[in-house]
Each structure stands twice: as C-alpha cells, then as structure tokens.
Amino acid sequence: MKHSPVKSSPPAIDLEDYNLFRRCLIQYGESELFTDTEEWLSHDNPYRRTLRPHVFKHLDYSRPLRREDLLTYNSLSANRTLLTIYEQDFVLLPDRDFEAKQTDFKEFYSNRSIALGAVVRPWLERYLFSFLDKEISITGGWTADTLKAYFQDFADSLRRSASNKAMEAILASSNREHAARTFLIQLAGDFLLEASAMGRNILGHYGPLQSELFKIVIDEYGYGVHETKHSTLFRKVLSAGGLAQTPHAYWQFYLTSSLLVNNYYNWLGRDHTKFFRYLGAIFQAETTFIHSCARMAEMMRAVFGREVDVRYFTEHVHIDHHHSRMVFEKLIAPALATHGEGIIPEILRGFEEAALLGQLAEQDFCDQVSWSDDNQALKALHPPIHAKILSGELQPSRQQFIEPRGELSVTHVHDGDELCHINSGVMHFVTGHERHTVLNAGEGIVIRRNRLHGAIIDSEQCTYTIHSIGDHRKCLSSASTHAL
Amino acid sequence: MPVFGFDPRSVNYMEADGNRYFLLSLEGKAPLLVRDECPHRGGPLHLGQLDVAAEELHCPWHCQRIALRHLRRSAMPLIVRRDSAVVVLPGAGDVPVRAQRRVLLAVPPAQQRCEGN
Structure with missing residues (x-):
C-alpha cells in the first residue's frame, strides 16, 4: 500500500x-x-x-x-x-x-x-x-552557441578595457596607503577563507563535473602545500600592507557591499538548487579576476613599493586564465551537454548577478574612499548647518549621548545624513582602520548616509548630539525645510 | 554571432543582417526582443496591437493573430539590466546592427481588437 x-x-x-x-x-x-x-x-x-x-x-x-x-x-x-x-x-x-x-x-x-x-x-x-530577480531579466532562445558567443564577447571586452575604478580611486586618494589598506581589508573577508564557499559544492555525486571543479579547488588550495595555498599568499599581501593576517581581524571595517558579495557566493554554494547559477558566477569571477589582479598588483607596487610581495595577484593573473577556460570548457559546456540547454538561464543569471554585485561593491568602495578623504570638508560643513539648527531654521530630530573615555561606537551606517555635534569633551570620529578626525567641543561633522563610521571617546566624558538632517545639501540651501 | 549591447531606455528597435526586431514589454513580465516581421506577409509587428487578455499580437496589415507564446519561444537571447541590455543576434559576428527608438504601437494597454482577419 x-x-x-x-x-x-x-x-x-x-x-x-x-x-x-x-x-x-x-x-x-x-x-x-x-x-x-x-x-x-x-x-x-x-x-x-x-x-x-x-x-x-x-x-x-x-x-x-x-x-x-x-x-x-x-x-x-x-x-x-x-x-x-x-x-x-x-x-x-x-x-x-x-x-x-x-x-x-x-x-x-x-x-x-x-x-x-x-x-x-x-x-x-x-x-x-531577492532584489536581483528584479534587476536582471533573461529571455529568449538561448543556446550553447549564443551563450558561448556572449561569454567570448565578455572576455574580449575585458581584454580591450584596462580601467579599474577601485584602483583608480586608490591611486587618486589623498591617503593612498589608507585607501589601499581599506581595499585589502575588503578582500580579506573572503580571501583568507578562499574557496571555502566553493568547497560547498565539492561533496556529492555528480559525475565528471565534480572532478573538474575539484581541480580548480586543488589549485586554490595550493595542491596541499601550505606555502602555495592562495590564502597563504594573501596573508603575505596583508603583511606587505602592514595589516594583521588572521580572519576577520578587521570585521568592523568590512563595507556592506563587500559582505554582500562574500555572502552571495556562500548562498549559491550552500543552496544546491543554484549549482548552475554558481557555475555562471564563477566563470564571471575567474574571467574578471585575470585582469583585475593585474591592476591590483600594479596598485600595490605603486603604493607600497616595487619590492612588495604580490604573488597572490600574479598567481591569479596566471592561473585564472586556466580557471576561466576550465569553467567554460570543462564545467559549463559538459553541463549543457548532459543536462540540456534549459540550464542556460540559471548560468547566465549567476554570471549577471556576480557582475552586478561586483559593480556595486566597486562603487561602494570608491564612495568610502572619497568619504574618508573628504572628512575635513565635511567637518567644515558643521558650522553653517549647526547655526541653522540653533536659529531654529532647521528643526531635525535629535538624540543626545553622554559617554565616558574609551567608549567605542562599533562601526555602523545611517540611512540618511546626520550632523554630529560635540557639546563637550573630545571624540575621535573613525572612518576606517587607523583613520579618524578629531572633534573637540563645539565642533562636529556631517555624517553621509550609508558611509561606514565609528567613534571613540578621548576625554573623561563626552556629550554629543546626533541630528538627523536627512540630506545635508538641502540644509545648506537657502530654502531649507524647517521640520526634518 | 553579433553580441550587441544597448540601453533599453533609449532603444526599442533594431535591424541586423536583413532582419528587424523590436522590444516587446508586457506589464509585469521580462522584456522580449522579438522578430518584427509577421510570419504571414512580413508586416511590421511593432505597429500591431496587443491583446493582453487573449495573449495575442495582431499584425497591422492583415490582423494576423500571433500568439505571445510563439513570440516568447522565438525571442532572441536577451539579458536586460536596469540601464543596459545585451542581445545575441543570428548571423556573422561582424554584421552591423542598426539600433533606433521608434514609436511602438504593440504595447499595453492598447487592447483594441482588429475587425476581420
């Protein structure tokens, strides 16, 4: 029965x-x-x-x-x-x-x-x-041939374009060492555990594809030789940048988008219904990495000197040529032959999602570099805005805090611009690892929305007020709104 | 095969290798890049009328009814993002693609039914 x-x-x-x-x-x-x-x-x-x-x-x-x-x-x-x-x-x-x-x-x-x-x-x-479903649509009659043409066109476009916005932001920063360290910190969240998300797809039983993916993992893990494991090579890059080399030492300084990218690969690796999406995502990553690692190596040498250890990056310039080819020829093409062209939309979705998240992370990083560089200018915006608050022209909601010496505000972001005003005492306003702006009594700063920051008190006591001003540009205009 | 990138906010029609295509956007559905030629006599489908309820597109020349599922099946391989799109068209890779913005009549909520066949 x-x-x-x-x-x-x-x-x-x-x-x-x-x-x-x-x-x-x-x-x-x-x-x-x-x-x-x-x-x-x-x-x-x-x-x-x-x-x-x-x-x-x-x-x-x-x-x-x-x-x-x-x-x-x-x-x-x-x-x-x-x-x-x-x-x-x-x-x-x-x-x-x-x-x-x-x-x-x-x-x-x-x-x-x-x-x-x-x-x-x-x-x-x-x-x-879930937002990714709305951002990307894939329609029409995709075949193995059209997929190959699209991926080939993508690889060709990378060869033609040498630009890398993140590297340009670092080299243009008023504090290039800090910007470079901030970048390495973003990479460290993933790279010190490199290929762990990939490892989620190693177990199981899925034929020759499994063995092909395993070959890539073997490369990532340095063939069992610890000195050549990619995460070991990355530790040397961190060391060259004067940074700690243990996982998540800089947990507080990961940008939201860096965490999101890291989580994305874990999401795809953990949910096996997204296996084909994962193949598209790693094709995108491995192919892009060939070129971005070359730019990263150049940036490291430009900022920290010619002798700096950049083997992590040069290794990827070399091995990811193979990995890009291997993912397409040994994983994607055989998967299509075995499981049919119906998996193409998922492969493309992974490819597109990885590209989009990479772009968002790059922009977030560039904005954070600008934010750190602009802190003196944002401090200079405090007096005119605070004057409008004192005169009653602006009436934002406010919160007052009294904190003792050494009190640390764990890094966070705000969903709108805020004005921090120091009533008494001294605050170190932190915008990145070992980078801060000193705020004394009567001073303050505009805190831009979505920008990562923290604070630590450097006086016996500090009283400060946070005004939720919404958009600081509107506050500076002559026709500013009264109640914010 | 030509891989052609465009901005879907400013381009909705294209020609390549003697073929015409237009962007068919249905409410709440992902956009499709479909052939502009009616299978009957080659009428310009971008000037046709959509009957959303019947899931049909009516050709402006002879009111030939083309099922949307047929257009969906034969649509070009297309990826649409927020501000960019890419399509892989048939033909040799170096075929020039002419992209334009045209007035499309085949858009919702135009649901007037054609009389006759």
Missing part, C-alpha cells in the same frame, strides 16, 4: 512565520560572541564578531531589500549576521592560544547557535538577494 505524505496541522514549526524568525534572530544574537566590543580589531579570534545584537529587535526584515537600500543599516546588519551563520559551517581555528578561546569555539559551533541560524538564514537570504 502506498502512503502519501500527510501534512501536520498545525505544523511543528512554521518556517514562514515572520515572528518565529524574529524571535530566533534575537535569540541568535544573545551570545557573548556577538556583543559590542571595546576594540577596533578582533585579535586572532575568528569566533568573536560584533553584530550589535541589541539592535536586532528594531530591525524589519519582513520585506526584501530594494537595490536603493542595499547600503542601509538593515542591510549591513543582515550581511554581518548572515556571514557569521555561513561561517559556522567552516572549520576556523586561531593561530595561537586556542585554550583561552575554547569557550568561544564551543559557543560558535554550539547546537543552539547552529539551530537558530538555520531558521534565520533563509529569511536573511531572501531579504538580501
């Missing part, structure tokens, strides 16, 4: 229940690992990463993010949390002093945290990635 599945009523767990997700998210955050920290860097402890969980109860993830809102605080928080959940799948060990970190180790991989993360993860994925 055949037994048909009978649905439990009510279900044991209703995974579509937003309130269940919300409760699980708040409970997920109830861990010492994720609370605010008094230090900017995480010192060789891959389990501790501040998520600002006290804010979770105020965040709304019930509706998917729109592209316009990709860099908001909600998005930053969702991305930090999602990456943490993904990385609970990976083995992470500190370089030293494991014994002192054993409690954190056990907590990070605890059943409690893993189970809560399993409920939270799909909601955050839906929240963060």
